[in-house]
Amino acid sequence: MKKKSYILIYAAAAFIIFLSIGTLLIPDVVFSPDENRYLTEKPDFTVKRVLDGTFERKYEEYLSDQIIGRNRWVEAKSLTEAALGINDINGVYLCTGGRAVERITENDFDWSNYEKNLQRIEDFTEICTEQEINVHIMPVPTGAYVYREFLPDNAIMFDEGKAFSQAADAFGSNMIDIRNSLMAGKHGGDVFFKTDHHWTGRGARLAAAEFIGTAVNKAAAEKVRSCDTEIISSEFKGTLYSKVLLKTLGTDIIETSAYARKADMKVEIEGEEYDSLYFDENLNKKDKYAVYFGGNYGLVKIRATAGEKERKESEKLLIVKDSFANSMVPFLLNDFPEITMVDTRFYRGDISRIAEEYDRVLFVYSVNNLSEEKIVLTGSLS
Amino acid sequence: MVFSSSVFLMTFIPVTLLAYFIVPERFVKVRNVVLLTASLIFYGWGEPKYILIMLFSIVFNYVCGLIIGKEININNKHRAKPMLIFCVLGNLAILGFFKYTDFVLETVNQLTAAGLTLPGIALPIGISFYTFQTMSYVIDVYRNKVKAQKNIIIFGTYVTLFPQLIAGPIVRYSDVEAMLIDRKTRPEQVEDGIRRFIIGFGKKVLLANQIYPVWMELSSMENISAASAWLGAAAFTFQIYFDFSGYSDMAIGLGKIFGFDYLENFNYPYISRSITEFWRRWHMSLSSWFKEYVYIPLGGNKKGLPRQLANILIVWILTGLWHGASWNFVAWGIYYGIILIAEKLCILKVLKKCPPGVGHVYSIVIIVIGWVIFAVDDLSEAIRYIGMMFGSSGNLTDTAFSYFLESRIWLIIACAIGSTPLVRKVCGIISKRLRERYILLGVVETVFLMAIFVFSMAFLVSGSYNPFLYFRF
Structure with a gap:
């Protein structure tokens, strides 16, 4: 039997828990000045909204808007792209x-x-x-x-x-x-x-x-x-x-x-x-x-x-x-x-x-x- | 719901895993209930009404399977046959109604000027995949390859199992029957699953999504040089492979986490030396489905050459249509049908005598041109684009080509390497070397994979970062 450490299981689980629980715990941000727009806040759960799909759409927007460390993620992406020599990011030339x-x-x-x-x-x-x-x-x-x-x-x-x-x-x-x-x-x-x-x-x-x-x-x-x-x-x-x-x-x-x-x-x-x-x-x-x-x-x-x-x-x-x-x-x-x-x-x-x-x-x-x-x-x- | 969404990663997966693993291993039936419930939520997310179609499909095929199975059990094949035909037609009717109604009416309109109004039927996600799964089940019951499933929860779990539900692989009942009834959670399988999932996620988010804009921009330009046209087509070639095979990797990985081993769906298709080989490596679950349930029943290669060639063409027209209700997909299918026939008749023999490089170049050129037909839904536009690939604009190269080649060079290299088994080979060597030091190996692998995971997440989140275009004001 091959010996295994299973570190990957723990690391992946920790990351997912960090994202989901972390996002749940931090307070919602109402306005994003960098984007100059109001962010989506926790949507109301009603059967009608679930059935017509608005709840699901809003909930996805809510998670992406309120995810823990949101601007850091965006910054990390831009830095990576710039480092790889990609000079056009989000409609902007560097x-x-x-x-x-x-x-x-x-x-x-x-x-x-x-x-x-x-x-x-x-x-x-x-x-x-x-x-x-x-x-x-x-x-x-x-x-x-x-x-x-x-x-x-x-x-x-x-x-x-x-x-x-x-x-x-x-x-x-x-x-x-x-x-x-x-x-x-x-x-x-x-x-x-x-x-x-x-x-x-x-x-x-x-x-x-x-x-x-x-x-x-x-x-x-x-x-x-x-x-x-x-x-x-x-x-x-x-x-x-x-x-x-x-x-x-x-x-x-x-x-x-x-x-x-x-x-x-x-x-x-x-x-x-x-x-x-x-x-x-x-x-x-x-x-x-x-x-x-x-x-x-x-x-x-x-x-x-x-x-x-x-x-x-x-x-x-x-x-x-x-x-x-x-x-x-x-x-x-x-x-x-x-x-x-x-x-x-x-x-x-x-x-x-x-x-x-x-x-x-x-x-x-x-x-x-x-x-x-x-x-x-x-x-x-x- | 799709795998590359926040709701999947941050809510659906944690909750589903928790609910699933809280149930002790010996209660597989309860775990199946958890999976079935989760899968229905996954399926109905955003469009709950489609759950009804799904439930209908489950009940319909479950009942048909029971009846056919009963007749087969008492060796009454001729009584089972009408039921099978009824069931297959029923499945095709559902698929046809949702997928092809608009297409057929539009074609009729174009041919006859009948002016029929298109009902604008929305395609329920995954219907092409799960219809093929349920059909394989009833046909296999009829062929006595599998026993009819009496437990509707188990059958429903098979049909809806969320990992492969919306983009394949097309899993045959016979391949997962045993696991549906009894499966153990093995940590090495779970770890394997996580590994596969992260690799697939990275392929989709870091490669496919990033190379896609190159195709989008180049293909929407008025007139581009031959080099640009090839670069654009190559970008789409990479995009569709990493998108689709990444999705299959994620599906296989998730399957493993829940204790299912699916068959592989892609096997480095772009290293093929012929188109015949390409189709043995690309979307394998679909090609083998068509082979098993269409080509062989039509007589395959057993009824003489003319009949065999006709069979190939039929299969490929259907394969094309399966990919989408549009004439360019039919053209794409015929394109491959003709090439495969030509290979059967002579090209393969010629290729055998050539050095392997010739086969590689020949195959990749055919594949790339094929993807242009696939990607551009207007056939005359596709031909115009292919014309530009062969210099119809009069320019060999232009600044667009230099710009994209230069700015995307690392991405292109990553895509090219990722299309070959190179990374897997290198990883295999490393893990062999470090076999004794398994903790170090675990750490190295975890750091590498988690980096992919975290970067993919960064790219995914950034997709939702949309500065409002107030700067126009």
Whole structure:
């Protein structure tokens, strides 16, 4: 008879018991900040729910959501993959220099929707031009495009150059192409966060300067480019970190306009009035990018009130946007004390109506959102 | 329920094992009740209504088995035969109704423009497997190979036994009859079972699930180079093997923990030197089922060559259809039928004269192309993909190929090694060397296997980790 130790039986049993009893004992977590979602809690057991299968589904979700050491497991997986040379994890490319960028391939990029959105904006531009309203369109490149030499070798991405030339064809001189400015600017500091898909304060400032250069003049643009900034957080871990939970990515700095930090202003968000565009309580939370306006809302009106009386009549600016504009607006306030932001993902009214009251309209959209969202500008959705 | 789920590993298995082993060994009947109850819960988890179909299937085959057995006992074969036919047709009717109704109606619609509405019948999980099990039982009773089972609990336990219930192997009643009636718990068998389960779990989670995205991404691209097309097809080839054989390993392992020894279902199919050999190594319980219950009853090779070739083709059309109600599976079956006929007629003779390498290359090329037909459910798309494998895009290689080859190199190497008996051989040598120092051997093995277990768990849990895509906002 072969002698055996049966250690494996004990080890496997201990592991299973650790998982099942451990998960049972630890208190349920309600909210996962890294995933920005509520986790499933213990489902109610009723015969009806068992028979229609909801209990079983919820119970499986509950176990996976509440399993003991959940984030450790995810981290272990990411570490293993990274160690094996797999650089695309959960839709994120791990780049050199501890940088993560969103992975968007041809399969992900919806060209036909992108072209439809370009058409919608073009139609909108025509209406505005008839009413002598200036329109500018600023497509925001992806971090992967700006930092493409940091991507893993042979990384597959959608053809972003083509997306930009399509936009240039559609909008002509109305387009503000910020690619060169960002790519040149990245050598003096991060223009995109290492752990988030958004641009940094520096990236937003360079983009703002490009716009001011077109809409106001070169001198004003230069002032924006060299304006004073203030660091409001140096421990930001963004959405891309959340997708991989890799500590090697480090932390990011959130930097914004020193002027906007101090200036007196009135900010009206969905009818509520505030005296700052910064919601500093978010700096203590996971999603620190929400320090700007507390997140995204359909309609936001900003008015810098300092020196309002002495100021000569200035242009009113309407920004039609996604979240990228949130961190850019602080750098525009000096030249445009009155700005209204409309987020097409939340606003359900006719934006061409609003535009009638403004001198200038600026579109700020990441190229990626132009392929994903349906940007409705005229008429209401509902 | 599936094995690679949290509820299975963290609730079902601990509770079932506890309930099972709390019952003393001598009360096998009570243990069977525990297994039957657990298996029904396992089966009905998420879709409790299917338990009714299962219960019907058990009672139907149990009664048919009793009647057929009674007639056979008094040597009344001609009276047993109509009952057998009735029973087999009944089983096929259940399977046909749930699996093929939509397919048949859709085909009729395409041919005649009749515009019939599809009822959209959902396929109860595992029905293809357990229907084949129950049919083998009644046929074996009719053939007097086994005695009809009088105890419905034992019979029900056989049909529903959760380890092999939803993805095989197709266990024949004759193979487990003795264990159903009496079985002992032997620690070395339990340990063996855990080992098999962990290996299967690792194959499924660490290899199959990880290589799958390579196929998914490459096959959904518009136009890919020949190298990419082969890489994608190879990824699917690995995925289906590690997924399916991993599941069989888990089933065999779980069976052992409860005291059942199942027959092997896979025997390193990708090292075959011919397609004939491949089908002796791939999903063996299915091939042998078709051989035993279709091919031989049709006359096998006993009625002349033309009849034999026809039999092969019939078996392979049915094998294809068994895999799914779709024309690409039929095409896949015919593809293998034709190749097997060609091998029988001449290829095998040619291969015998060639060095073994030729047979390996020939087989793997046929197998990989076969999986493309299997994986792409639109036949013209499959042909387009195979075209790309042979350079229809005009490019030999592209960046997608370089990227996936480079970033997945260790995964690909692991898959390639895992498809051969190499690891088993190395483990065999190590355990021989350490035979005297069995505690050290136990520790080494446990560390290795538990590492696989823990990493698999990490990959499984991460599958549920879904950051809400709020960053679009």
